[in-house]
Amino acid sequence: MRVKQPVFFWLGVLATLPLVYFLIDRAHFVWTSRTVMSSVESVTASNGRCGAKGRYNCTRYKAKLKYRIGERMYWLRVSAGSERGHNQPLSNARHHRNQLVQVAYDPRNPSRAYRNSLFDIWGAPILTFFLQICAFIGSLTEPKGGSSNHAAFYESYAAARSGRYSRRR
Numbered sequence: 222m223r224v225k226q227p228v229f230f231w232l233g234v235l236a237t238l239p240l241v242y243f244l245i246d247r248a249h250f251v252w253t254s255r256t257v258m259s260s261v262e263s264v265t266a267s268n269g270r271c272g273a274k275g276r277y278n279c280t281r282y283k284a285k286l287k288y289r290i291g292e293r294m295y296w297l298r299v300s301a302g303s304e305r306g307h308n309q310p311l312s313n314a315r316h317h318r319n320q321l322v323q324v325a326y327d328p329r330n331p332s333r334a335y336r337n338s339l340f341d342i343w344g345a346p347i348l349t350f351f352l353q354i355c356a357f358i359g360s361l362t363e364p365k366g367g368s369s370n371h372a373a374f375y376e377s378y379a380a381a382r383s384g385r386y387s388r389r390r
Contacts, residue, residue: 239349284298
């Protein structure tokens with residue numbers, strides 16, 4: 222295998238730094254975290270655009286979770302899903318007022334918390350890894366139009382600059 226697009230290769234290499242950081246950070250978080258039950262204090266809805274390139278109207282829901290560590294209260298905002306179409310009712314949200322939701326938090330910094338689910342905790346490392354793999358695969362593919370087009374382009378460019386190129390009419 223030969224690298225055919227070095228820019229993608231180096232993007233994949235650069236993506237290694239945040240990936241390693243995320244992996245160490247989240248592994249340490251999971252190792253030291255504690256869990257607590259939180260309650261949904263409120264759910265809000267806002268209209269927006271969803272889908273690839275914002276192709277359709279949607280209502281996005283956000284939930285505000287409230288949890289107590291010792292005598293102190295903390296809040297965490299999380300996504301509560303989305304629904305196609307504007308002005309959808311709050312009953313379509315994934316979380317509802319007073320619902321109990323498990324939260325994982327850092328005991329040294331209780332305001333650093335995630336909903337206790339695989340993607341909430343590991344989402345950033347998973348996405349970074351996926352982008353890194355896409356960059357490495359992209360580096361092994363031929364550029365659009367093939368490498369022969371690049372040589373022909375540079376040859377015609379050099380000919381035009383030297384005045385040897387004439388346009389047919």
